[in-house]
Amino acid sequence: MKKGFTLIELLAVIVILGVIALITTPIIQNTINKSSEEGFKNSVNSLVNLVDMDYNENARIGTQTYKFGENSLTHQGNDGKSDLELDYNGEIDGGKGTITNNSGKINGTIESSDYKATINNSKVTITKK
Secondary structure: OOOOOOOOOHHHHHHHEEEEEEEHHHHHHHHHHHHHHHHHHHHHHHHHHHHHHHHOOOOOOOEHHHHHHHHHEEEOOOOOOEEEEEEOOOEEEEEEEEEEEEEEEEEEEEEEEEEEEEOOOOEEEEEOO
């Protein structure tokens, strides 16, 4: 008596594995996309919190502008030049944008290579590019 698998049995296993791969690939891809979007949203929320904290801690008055680029957030002085780089440790791939704070009303846009965040009264809305 021979031990082993027949060619038909091996082909059946390969077909079953192919069907499983076809079913799971979109599910896994969707999970990766959702986690990427949530990571971007969390990073933007960190920026919003940092802008709010800087505004309050430094007793700033009126509309203050903050520029984001190359994974750094800087406060723009009245002369339009950067006068303070805030301690931001997150990472947004290809990120750039501007955030304003006018007495706690935070607005602006931040873009990455894949997403765009619109900030309206501290509420963050994400859209895919």
